[in-house]
Structures are given as structure tokens and as C-alpha cells.
Amino acid sequence: MGVSKEQAAQNRRAIIAAADKLFRERGVDGVGLVELSRAAGFTPGGFYNHFKSKDDLVAAVVEEAMERGGAAFAGRIESAQAKGDDPLEAAIDWYLSEAHRADIDVGCPLSGFMGDIRRLGEGARKAYVAGLTENLGRFESIIKDSEGEPGQNRAKAIALLSEMAGALLLSRAVVNVDPGLADEILRSARRQISALTAPGAPTTTVVRRRTARGH
Amino acid sequence: MGVSKEQAAQNRRAIIAAADKLFRERGVDGVGLVELSRAAGFTPGGFYNHFKSKDDLVAAVVEEAMERGGAAFAGRIESAQAKGDDPLEAAIDWYLSEAHRADIDVGCPLSGFMGDIRRLGEGARKAYVAGLTENLGRFESIIKDSEGEPGQNRAKAIALLSEMAGALLLSRAVVNVDPGLADEILRSARRQISALTAPGAPTTTVVRRRTARGH
């Protein structure tokens, strides 16, 4: 139709945005390019002016989602610090909230794509790992002031992210069938993490190890 | 072809077994019924003698996987107890092992379907919740002897499962692109859980809460 370069770049972004939302909600295999193009406001033919293939789009979607997710995370850290709040506490509260559970399409892409990424193309998988690595660094930086164990902040960031993402996915997995259980999952994860973040409190003791192996 | 009732029931089980493996590996949308029937050793036409629809098969697959997974869990508990080992410790070691990460098709169905179940049919989602509930009870029973916090074992079971499943999924998500990171994820989760299960150890302090909110 004749379109300026700026307009074309903007249209490309519209396709990625529509794909991000639809892919997270219904899965990459659950969304066709005709529907996707329509959702972005176009007819399907022009798709290949922007992307070499559907797989190429998938990679662009994950890359873009990781960038936006990382920027949002950085923004949340900054605004918590500006208010004098603990950024880690703020991050955990947001991550394990019912609002975040509902906002699959604009939520954290690490959890949003965690279950699917294994089966996506190489470009998407590499973008995911790059995003994970970057955000792990960001996460590590807000749990810096740990005591007792120097150099273990990265391990702590990984474990904490695993727990939060696991609880979020599990809660999303059951929310439709059993909303009460879904809420309980978020609550239980929040509780355990609070115990972790407040050492010395009675809640620290979570499991008693019997080490029966030795006798 | 004329087939005995026993043979027919066995064939039905063969279809479910083939579907379980293929669905976990490639996703429900990634496997067609022709391929699936062939994998089970049949031509595609007979499929509808056993299942009303693909969705009906998916529900049967999740149900069956939950049953087998639950039985396997119960078996692992029993054999650990027979050897005098702590069943919780044994469960955690197995769950966060590289072997379990590789065995997607015979591994824990709670993590195996965790990322997909949201988008599957109602029957599958209900079977998943039923299996989760049952295994949460089983899990709770092996962390019974906790101290200090009566009545919180269920919350602890949920949090622990969230963490293990989250770490396993994340490790599986990246293992192809960055095997070192994938191993580090399992190791970090194991480490944090060890800290949880051995209270009083210096590793208990994972994150220092600054509670800046109050001043």
C-alpha cells in the first residue's frame, strides 16, 4: 500500500506485540499466522516482509519480551528504592501476586515462556537464556547484602527465581479449576520466602532433616 | 481385525502410553493423531473406538500419568524408608537430579505438564488438580516431623514442590543452549533446600530483609 519506513517499523512492532500476547496465552502452535496478522491489523501476505519465517518471529518475540521484562524489572527496582522500600521485597510481592498471575501477557517472560521455550526454535531458546542471565544479574544485585555466605548471591537468586516462577506457573495451572488452591500456592510460596528472608524467626525451620542414612 | 477385549484394553493403554511420551516431549499441539496411532502400532482409524476425541485422550493421558506418578512417588517413599533413609531427602535428590531432568517422559507429571496444563481441556485440568492434591498429601506426610510450626506442613509441601518443579522446568528450559547454567540451577535449588532442611546451619540465612519500609 506504500508505507513509510517508520510506519513499517511500527507495524513490525505491532506484529511482535500481538504475537507475544497470543503466544503466551495459547502457545505458539495454537496461533496461526493469518489470525496473528489480523490481530495486528494486517492481511497475512505482508508477514514475510518482516520475518523470514514463523520461527524467526518467535525468536523476535522472545527477545523483545525479555528486553521489556528486564526494563520493567529495572524500573520496579528503581521505584522501590526511590520510595525507600526494599526492592527484593517489592519484587517478591509483585511476582507472587494474584494480579501477576492474571497478567500472563504482560507479566514476567521468564515464567511466561518457561514451559514452552524448550520446544521453540534455537533463536528463541538463545534469547531466553540471554534474558535469564541478564535478569539473574539484576536479581543478584538486590540481594547483595546477605550475611555469612559471600559469593553465594547468585545461587540464592537462582533458587529464589525458581521458587517464584514455579509457584506462579503452578498457581496459573490450577486457577481455573481450583481458585482456592491457586491462591494457597501463592500464599505458601510467599510464606516460605518470608521465612528465608527473616532468618532467626521461628518460621525458619521448615523441614527437619533426620539423616537416618548414618546409623 | 477382530481382537479380544483384553487385547483391546491393552491397545488402549498402548495409545495412552505413546501419547504421554509424545505429548510431554513435543506438546499436545505438536503431535497429530496419525503419527500418534502409528507410534502406538496402529492405523489412525481405530482411534475413535477408544476415545471420543483428541481432547478425551489428553484427559486420559493426564489422569494415567498422575496415577503412575503418584504410585512411583509412593514406591520411592517406601523404598527409602526400607533402607532407613529419609524419604524427603531421597525425593529431593531424585527430583533435582540430572537424570530426572533428562527423563521428561517418565518423570514427575506435575512438572511434565505444568507449563501446558493451563491450555488443555477441562478433563485434563481436573485430572491434574486431582493428582496435585493427592501428591501434596503424600508429600506433606513425609515432612510431618517438623518442629515449631504445627499445621504448616501443607504450606511447606506446596512451597517445596513449587521450588523443585520450578528449578526442574527452568533447568530443562535452558539445558540445550547452556548445559552449565542448567546444572547450576539444579545445584542452587538443592543448596537452598538443604539450607531449609538443616536449620541452624549458616546456610540458613539466604537473604537479609532490610524492612526499609518502616523508617
Place this chain on the structure above:
DNA sequence: TGTACATCAGTGAACGCGCGTTCACTGATGTAC
């Protein structure tokens, strides 16, 4: 600054293909007598 034309984003129909599902058929199983 004004005209001529190459570029290329977007259109919409078409391609071959594999999907989930249906169908008429086959023939051993297993029941009725």
C-alpha cells in the same frame, strides 16, 4: 523545486500439506440357541 521511477510494505488469492474426524468395510471374538 519538480518530474520520473525504483523500492518495498501491504493485499488477497493460492499452493501443498497435515490436521482432527468420519466412513464403509473386514473379520476374529464371543454370545444365543
Place this chain on the structure above:
DNA sequence: TGTACATCAGTGAACGCGCGTTCACTGATGTAC
């Protein structure tokens, strides 16, 4: 116990459909002169 026949699991071709991708075309953009 032996024969007649209804049942129904499995066959393999076919159905309409939507998939990812290609194509000839359109026409405003934006460059060359």
C-alpha cells in the same frame, strides 16, 4: 458341544479445514536527476 450371527476393534481412504508459505499485484514512499 456345535452352529449362526451380532458385536466391535482395527483398516485405510476420504472429508473439510486451517496451517505456513508463496505469489503477482498495488501504490505511496523516497531517491535520482
